Amino acid sequence: MKSSEMKRIVILISGRGSNMQSLLEGVASGVLNVGVAAVISNRPQAGGLAIATAQGIPTRVIDHQQFVSREAFDTALAAVIDEFSPDLVVLAGFMRILSDDFVRHFDGRLINIHPSLLPSFPGLHTHRRALEEGVKVHGCTVHFVTPTLDHGPIIVQAVVPVFDEDDEDRLAARVLAQEHQIYPLAVGWFVNNQLRIVDGRVVFDGAHRFSEALISPQGR
Numbered sequence: 092m093k094s095s096e097m098k099r100i101v102i103l104i105s106g107r108g109s110n111m112q113s114l115l116e117g118v119a120s121g122v123l124n125v126g127v128a129a130v131i132s133n134r135p136q137a138g139g140l141a142i143a144t145a146q147g148i149p150t151r152v153i154d155h156q157q158f159v160s161r162e163a164f165d166t167a168l169a170a171v172i173d174e175f176s177p178d179l180v181v182l183a184g185f186m187r188i189l190s191d192d193f194v195r196h197f198d199g200r201l202i203n204i205h206p207s208l209l210p211s212f213p214g215l216h217t218h219r220r221a222l223e224e225g226v227k228v229h230g231c232t233v234h235f236v237t238p239t240l241d242h243g244p245i246i247v248q249a250v251v252p253v254f255d256e257d258d259e260d261r262l263a264a265r266v267l268a269q270e271h272q273i274y275p276l277a278v279g280w281f282v283n284n285q286l287r288i289v290d291g292r293v294v295f296d297g298a299h300r301f302s303e304a305l306i307s308p309q310g311r
């Protein structure tokens with residue numbers, strides 16, 4: 092594919108950026124045929140910014156604390172994203188609730204990764220809550236974003252076992268390893284036009300098989 096035809100993504104982060112890094116590694120290794128137009132953080136101290144800069148990716152900081160309202164921040168954020176004309180906006184640990192207008196503006200080209208098997212455990216502290224509930228499987232989800240928090244058409248999920256001796260950190264690490272597997276997969280399917288939304292659900296096209304969208308339980 093010529094670079095002029097290559098799809099472009101913008102990645103939004105708030106912190107360490109390990110999911111962003113998994114995407115950059117996918118691009119660097121040639122597995123993911125996409126251009127990373129920019130990495131944008133709402134936090135100046137986000138560790139992921141240095142990782143992106145070291146790999147030559149343009150970065151921007153739009154500090155939410157400098158704005159008087161959620162709407163003002165979201166408007167500024169959308170304007171900066173639009174400067175890069177992305178085909179897809181990828182939320183990778185972006186810890187902001189987004190306004191309805193923002194979500195509508197990027198409708199169908201805004202995806203998120205969440206550390207639970209949605210629709211279970213939307214919101215924060217997913218691993219702690221999974222342990223408290225005693226669930227036997229847990230995992231992570233990549234989904235299109237809708238105005239409802241941690242909700243939207245599901246693209247791919249990975250499942251991990253929950254062990255009796257788990258604590259929050261062990262379970263989080265097991266899930267995070269799977270996040271790093273499924274986010275590049277989902278972005279690749281999107282940019283290769285292998286999925287679409289039908290009646291609020293993701294369906295896969297062509298030779299791509301639904302079974303690939305479930306990553307089965309891994310061992311310890």
Ligand code: GRF
Binds near residue numbers: 267
């Ligand atoms: C990940 O667990 C992601 O699912 C959640 O926030 C965390 C971000 O981690 N939304 P990182 O910044 O990608 O390392």
